[in-house]
Amino acid sequence: MKIITQYDLRKMAILDAFEEALDYSGLTYSTNQLRRYGFEDEEEINLALRRALTVCKSLGIDSKKHFRYYYKVDLLEHQTTREWRVSKLGFYLILSNGSPDNPFVGAFQMEMLRDIIERME
Secondary structure (H helix, E strand, O other): OOOOOOOOHHHHHHHHHHHHHHHHHOOOEEHHHHHHHOOOOHHHHHHHHHHHHHHHHHHOOOHHHOEEEEEEEEOOOOEEEEEEEEOHHHHHHHHHOOOOOOHHHHHHHHHHHHHHHHHHO
């Protein structure tokens, strides 16, 4: 005998909000931190971010668990900017998909490849 649990819409909305909050709590990195790693501007960050999102999509990884944006409002300057929060995996995916001219990106890619080759031997 199968038991079917039925939730009313209000409970489902609460559960969905709780699940979303749990997902968001794992997004501990800001894409602004990439500037410490040689990313020069928003355009460079956004290009690497789009590549990282494409990687997730092609591998069937739920990008919502690793990438989320929100809007930040500066009332004094009357500006709204979009900022990204990402998981550790998301952060390193962006870092590995940065410009090959960036020495941090190159060093990160080389370190990953060395580790993979070392494990294969």
